[in-house]
Amino acid sequence: MLITSQMVDKAAKLAHLILTSQEQEWFQKELQSIFDYMQLLSEFPGDLGEGKSEDQETHMRADVAVRSSVIETMMGQAPQAANQMFVVPRVVDKA
Amino acid sequence: MDKRAPEASKLDFQRSAEELVSLVRRRQIPVKEVVDSYKAKTKDLREKLNTHVFYDEESIDFQVKDLEKRLDLGHELVLAGLPILVKDNICTKGIPTTASSKILKDYRPPEDAFVVQKIREAGGIIFGKANCDEFAMGSSNENSFFGPVSNPWDLNCVPGGSSGGSAAAVAAAMVPISIGSDTGGSVRQPAAMCGVVGLKPTYGYVSRRGLIAYASSLDQIGPIGTNVRDLALVLSVIGEHDSLDSTSNKDPRPDFKTLVGWSSAPKKLRIGLVDEFMGEGISSQVKSSMIECVELLKGHGYVVENVSIPNLKYSLAAYYIIATAEASSNLARFDGVRYGYRSSSSVRNLEQLYQASRSEGFSSEVKKRIMLGTFVLSHGYYEAYYGKANKVRSAISRDFNEAFRSYDLLIGPTSPVTAFSKGEKRQDALSMYLLDICTIAANLTGIPSISIPCGLDHKKLPIGLQILGNRFQEPALLSLAQILESELKFSSRFKPSLHSSQENKSFLP
Amino acid sequence: MTSFAEFETVIGLEVHCQLSTASKLFCGCATVFGSQSNQNTCPVCLGLPGTLPVLNREAVKKAVVLAEAVHGSVAQVSVFDRKQYFYQDLPKGYQISQFEKPYCEGGHLTLSSGKTIRLKRIHMEEDAGKSVHRPQGTMIDLNRAGIPLVEIVSEPDLSSPLEAVEYLKKLHRIVVHLGISDGNMEEGSFRCDANISLKLKASSKLGTRAEIKNLNSFKFLEKAILFEIDRQQEILLSGGQVRQQTRLFDPSTGKTEAMRDKEDSDDYRYFPDPDLPKLVISQTFKDAILKDLPELPEAKLMRYLDEMGLSEGDGETLVSDPLLSRYFELLITELSGVEGMAPKTIAHWVTGEFLAAKAAKGWSLENPALTPRHLAGLLKLLANQTVSGKLAKVVFQKMVETLETAEAIVKNEGLIQITDLNQVTQVVSQVIDAHPEQLREYLSGKDKLLGFFVGQAMRQSQGKLNPNLVQEVIKEHLLKRRGN
Ligand SMILES: [Mg+2]
């Protein structure tokens, strides 16, 4: 598969990263070599069934409300906080 | 190996953790004395090796005082007085936990990780935080916000990674035990490159709670030490079921403390030498060291045969897809909103805040893996990559199950090469990723694996032998490891130089 | 040229319903509403590094009950996935939800018209936090982050605002009735997204849909759909194309407004959450839950109508609130073995007099001042004809005011029904004699006036006479006079 710069851009956008043009170029090259290597997978016979199995009984907890007291500490080290809330630049989009 | 110190009070760095604990518990050495000697050693070497990202004597002294009180009260403490260095991707309450990343530069977790909690309860002393590759992404410890770690056997060389600080500190006797995490070999590979013992337990054996996730389905915490028995001791403490980790296994664990003769040699063992671990890309010296070990085992009367795990050839590709896919998701929470690094550059909106904080907070290697993981999960590529990788994963599991039908344990090298010079492989992702070729299988399949030092190469750098067992076969794994250990007598024969070799200097960037 | 009448409305609803649990879906934080900002948070729901989710068993139980109630099939193995996107109040950068393998597939609800609305699926997921937008920035409160939800997705089988509202009400009744959710719509415990599109009647091809987000009342749902139909019709009739959009309903204007276009870049990259093993819901687990499953509202309604002979209106009213139907059933139990008291009459008392008094007095249904036993006392007097129906209403009003027993009121106020033939005959004679005009008319064939005499007799006795007896006696007297 050919890794195009558009593909790198799209992944960066989804990952919320901005890349320098240097990084852009380097990632494209590195990703290309990794995907070339992954080409190996096409030789793998694909119909060997499901992913990781072992259905162990699901671990569930009892419905008991427990009070945690970490919020004060966490507010103390939040990048920006006011009135016991985390603050980010105003978001215009309503929902 | 077991030579007695002339006086009990004099600390000998040759002592095992087990012995130290028993001396402390019998009050034959004051805790303070044990701790002081390791403090001195740490002070001596930590800057030279850059093994620590956080070290605070005051907090150590505080723990010592607390421990003395508990000992006075007659508490039975399995790790009493044992200095333990913890990898920096494992949460320590109130103590910086950064995973060697700028994005968590000043982060102080409000709670201890499960393993840290268990260590404290058992009387262990948290002896600082170990340098590692950022978010455990790396195989050389060169990818740390706090700079690379040096290998005690040759300061120009990398210690391996990602638990490089943890392994190097044990090799340099700065602590008897350290804790690392292993996602694709991150405990075993640096242990091999630093000439110490490293264990990756069965997936689900040790709780991951408080371990900053790299790849949740592969991550497992494991101990690093100078000998096999010490690892069993630590495992018995950190390896309890944790009801707050849904992937923590509920089955009862073997009790290494009381299991009489767990280390005695099994009469009959069938051992498989994995073909795929002896092929292309494995250095000839590593190979010949393996052959020597095979002979040794045969001399013990064990059956050693070659065995093939045919689907292993796909393992690295599958591993990097699964690991980066999970990582891209696990690292999404680092967004500069609630904790950690927030860019100070002026941003106009939330999206810019995300982008600036993440782009400035993550290193290029981390960004690259996030991008790779994002890509393989994205629309149109999921089946071809992530889907396929999981099928490979199952196929490899089936292969191993098959092999374990015929063999009790499997062996092979831990790392295809010994420690290399800093900077040597940084430019080429693939060559770096190939360093994990022998270790990732245990993570993909969840089986336990241990690396023990088995010799030196011509540059006097350690070679590691890996033993793999079936799920929850830790007792058998550790037994064989101990047999080999006592035959090889590595730690009494060889000591790290703590110097740089001339010939490697040229590789420095 | 396309005209109005050629369009058909196609509606599918996605309902988010909060499960009634004490703690969140994956951590132990309380789910109480109205706490101080971020008080109900912990390392897990704050998304701190190293934290892990552990599933709440009660949430799974409630979810399974719902699946059963809507005839869905519960998957023995389902999977929690991560739905990945960045949002200020989504702490982990992903929402734990179910995508590929939800815990419930299929199911249906039946509307009163008999039309079946198919369900596509139901899945469990965690809620996000809340943002408060201030001029100086957006403030984030994570108390809601991690609250357990089920998302109930219907097929696009609804074809009018009324059907949509009825469907939503039916669903609401089920979750409230079975204790799956408190159903509180103002607090966001029950809200829905509506997917609306228009298609040509002649065509089988669905139109482009708009998704209206977060409708938290039945009225809003109705209004939003009505507005959307108009809006889309206008676009289509003028030859335009509806855009695939997420829209928001503004209750103050009654309009929907575009929030954003659905983009190709909406790529949630779902994958199984590696922190959570597959969810195995075994038959044993299911059996244990369903053993104590309360009666479904539909079944209850059928029982009320078919077995008890209630009127449809009364049945619907009783079933709409589990506490009300419980009140009714307690009353039935109290009155079991009492002759002359049909369930239909009892129901009528509950939905009529009792509900009116409840509203007037502001009683709660959980703990009404007038208990079922209390009311049963009155109805027993009615059944054995100690009081007439009319008198019973008088007694009831006094009970509401004084909360005394019916017996005491009847005794103290002398309200006992007169069944003595002599006394009745006496009053009847008086009444007939006092109305010669009406008597003449009656005798000349105006049979309807029988009721008039009965009424007069009852009035004269202040309602104390047994009305049946009165009727009988009057008939007898009048016949006698006719015969003369
Ligand atoms: Mg949803």
Ligand SMILES: [Zn+2]
């Ligand atoms: Zn919480």
